[in-house]
Amino acid sequence: MLILALDTATTDLVTGLVDTEISAAYDAVVPGTRGHNEQLMPTIMALLDDHATTLADLDGIVVGHGPGPFTGLRVGMVTAQALGQALRIPVHGVSSLDAIATRHSADNLLVTTDARRREVYWASYQAGRRSAGPGVVRPENLEPPHPVDAVVVPQRLVVKLPSHLQDLETVELSPRAAGLVAVADLAQAPEPLSPEYLRRPDAVPPPEPKRSAALPPLKKEARP
Template identity: 45%
Template sequence: MTGESVVLVIDTATETVVTGVVRLSATGEATTLAERTVHDHRRHAEILTTLIGEVLAEASLVGADLDAVVAGTGPGPFTGLRVGLATAAAYGDALGLPVHGVCSLDAIASVAGEQSALVVTDARRREVYWARYAGGERVAGPDVAAPAVVAETLDDAPVDTVVGPPRFTEQIAAGRAEEVGVVHPSARALAAAASPELGTTPGPLEPLYLRRPDAVELKDQRRKSLLPVNP
């Protein structure tokens, strides 16, 4: 990035819908101009467009004032994540703006600074999405597993901090690492994570689903029913 940029930020990788407008300096310093967070995973599609309008109005901006769109690519559940990425892509296409995707866990990891950290978010089905960081860089993941399996990471590669929803960090850290309760990425952290790529041509906006969606078409269900069952 060679100059100041103003970006619209969207993330629906967690149960919390995050939208914001962030100004990035030429050095990558991020300043939040407006932000909305709504914790309701069942209403991502209903509220996202309204929240975008609210943050633009609060920042006294219109779409033409933006330089780019930044979208959290997950990992996250299929339906919610798809809503955010589709909205970001449509908004960028309508305004002729580049759309940059960033791993949502990378943004959450920023709270740990340069410490070695394990970041987790709720993947449902009694599992978590996770990634491990050292010196501010991702060194393992993202992946999905049960919390007990992820906890074994602390034995193989000890970390200073476990970051994520408290119901998971307590179980995973188990007194062996500091716990930091964070349930969703901030607009500022998402924008900062994307700052090195701003001003360049973005790659494809690829979601990190990590597993198949919960819902499948009826024809897929029928196909599964015809598969042999291993004894």
């Protein structure tokens, strides 16, 4: 099977092709970008061209469903869903944190990504399986439910962690195509895509304007 893998849950724009028949993965990653919306489809098309492949050759799509910021997740998941419908191929949603965890060999691992608003998304893993999370918390309040040997964390946030976590091995990682496909159950029919925001979007409805005290009170409508 030839699988297109996508993830827009972090500042890295992650795309890749995975050939499950020969266990080969090819990544095209745009690091540290906020332009997911403008860059995603051009990056996908360039990836396909580089490997003499077209959209019609794809057998399925795997997309990270977060946790992540509202706008970033929406770009990746809407694109994956639209491609899946147009090509009539299955689209599998997977945890972006689970995909990241596949890139580290520690038996007891804590994985975090930048949630902005001075917070991080997190999940902990034992022997390659998620044992807790996902959740969102300020990095200084992060306390995994079991001892960990290593922490995946954006490097600029290491100093925000509790001191006992700062003393461990720390590394910054984002998802890759092989990991995204590895945590997907391609043998099962995909469930409906459901993004993990873990909190409300930044945008909120504006409050109703206050009525000036100088204005006469509103008359109540008489009930019939």
